[in-house]
Amino acid sequence: MPLPKAELHLHIEGTLEPELAFALAARNGVTLPYADADALRRAYLFEDLQSFLDLYYGLMAVLRTEDDFAALAEAYLERAAGQGVRHAEIFFDPQAHTARGVAIGTVVEGLSRALDHAEERHGVSTRLIMCFLRDEPAESAMATLEAAKPYLHRITAVGLDSAEAGHPPSKFREVYEAAAALGLRKVAHAGEEGPPAYIREALDLLGVERVDHGLRCMEDAELVERLVRERIPLTLCPLSNVRLRAVDTLEDHPLARMMDAGLLCTVNSDDPAYFGGYVGDTFHAVHEALALDDERLRELARNSFEASFLDDDEERRARLIAEVEAYEFEKPE
Ligand code: HPA
Ligand code: ZN
Numbered sequence: 001m002p003l004p005k006a007e008l009h010l011h012i013e014g015t016l017e018p019e020l021a022f023a024l025a026a027r028n029g030v031t032l033p034y035a036d037a038d039a040l041r042r043a044y045l046f047e048d049l050q051s052f053l054d055l056y057y058g059l060m061a062v063l064r065t066e067d068d069f070a071a072l073a074e075a076y077l078e079r080a081a082g083q084g085v086r087h088a089e090i091f092f093d094p095q096a097h098t099a100r101g102v103a104i105g106t107v108v109e110g111l112s113r114a115l116d117h118a119e120e121r122h123g124v125s126t127r128l129i130m131c132f133l134r135d136e137p138a139e140s141a142m143a144t145l146e147a148a149k150p151y152l153h154r155i156t157a158v159g160l161d162s163a164e165a166g167h168p169p170s171k172f173r174e175v176y177e178a179a180a181a182l183g184l185r186k187v188a189h190a191g192e193e194g195p196p197a198y199i200r201e202a203l204d205l206l207g208v209e210r211v212d213h214g215l216r217c218m219e220d221a222e223l224v225e226r227l228v229r230e231r232i233p234l235t236l237c238p239l240s241n242v243r244l245r246a247v248d249t250l251e252d253h254p255l256a257r258m259m260d261a262g263l264l265c266t267v268n269s270d271d272p273a274y275f276g277g278y279v280g281d282t283f284h285a286v287h288e289a290l291a292l293d294d295e296r297l298r299e300l301a302r303n304s305f306e307a308s309f310l311d312d313d314e315e316r317r318a319r320l321i322a323e324v325e326a327y328e329f330e331k332p333e
Helices: 018-028 037-042 049-062 066-082 094-098 104-115 118-122 138-147 149-154 169-181 196-204 215-219 221-229 238-243 255-260 279-289 294-306 311-326
Strands: 005-011 085-092 125-133 157-161 185-190 210-213 233-236 264-267
Touching: 005 066, 005 210, 005 233, 005 264, 005 279, 005 294, 018 037, 018 049, 018 066, 049 094, 066 085, 066 104, 066 118, 085 104, 085 157, 085 311, 094 104, 094 125, 094 138, 104 125, 104 149, 118 125, 125 138, 138 149, 138 169, 157 169, 169 185, 169 196, 185 196, 196 210, 196 215, 196 221, 210 215, 215 221, 215 233, 233 255, 238 279, 255 264, 255 294, 264 279, 264 294, 279 294, 294 311
Parallel strands: 005 085, 085 125, 125 157, 157 185, 185 210, 210 233, 233 264
Antiparallel strands: none
8 A cells, every 4th residue: 555645736737648648639639749659758858847848738739628627637536546645736727728719617627527526436635726827927817817716616726837937926926916815825836947036936925835846945045944934835846857857867856955954845746747757656766766764755745734735624634644654664575
């Protein structure tokens, strides 16, 4: 049995496996510029965040109907459950779909069809986090928030993703104020490729409760001290950082140093279909590459539930943390 964990940094569009992409392309009459799933997978050699995003948004052309979004989420939930995920807070990018003529309702209703029975079918509780594309104008984010109003009962929080450099959190201050006024919670990607100053802005100007990635806080000792003191969770994605060249190799990843510094770290998969593993695979990889022992892995799992938006179900949070505490790691032969 795998270690129970929550996944807090997961883009549902990033779970689109090449085989499913080709199946959906055939069903929807979309032609992909790759011969087959293997050829597509061979194209997954990224230079940086932008080179990934170009391919990633292009492949979303295959997602058109509620059925497609339901199939995407169902495939993720099944795989995640198999790797010990018991709670998932799932990002989606409405603007990546509305820009192609797919209504936000199609996206939310389609995803919800899978999420609504995830607990019963897979033992995974879920929340949805609506992300704004930071390289689009703030007005577009505001229009997206407006368009989401009929679906707010299904959405827990807002987030900020896509190309970070040159698009500071300050650009979205009003949008985040409006989101908070609607009762939404707040997270944002910051400090993946952007500087530590973007992490400060996310905290001070947007009022985020968690920072997605936050890796580059390590360049700013005062900021680290603050993140520790305020117990701001960071949703780290080590395999993503390697594939998008934020770090050279997994062995160079600062996760262990960040935990030593007292930061509230969680480990997540980001876009598992593209970056070589789901969250259980990621735990396994950091265990091997960074020599994190069983108690460190237990700490990461505990952190994932502590940092989750399970505030409306403290009983479930407590039960899951108790399962983490009682978990018996397999003894090596
Ligand atoms: N960063 C920014 N935007 C993204 C990412 C990421 O790691 N994954 C999917 N969209
Ligand atoms: Zn991300």
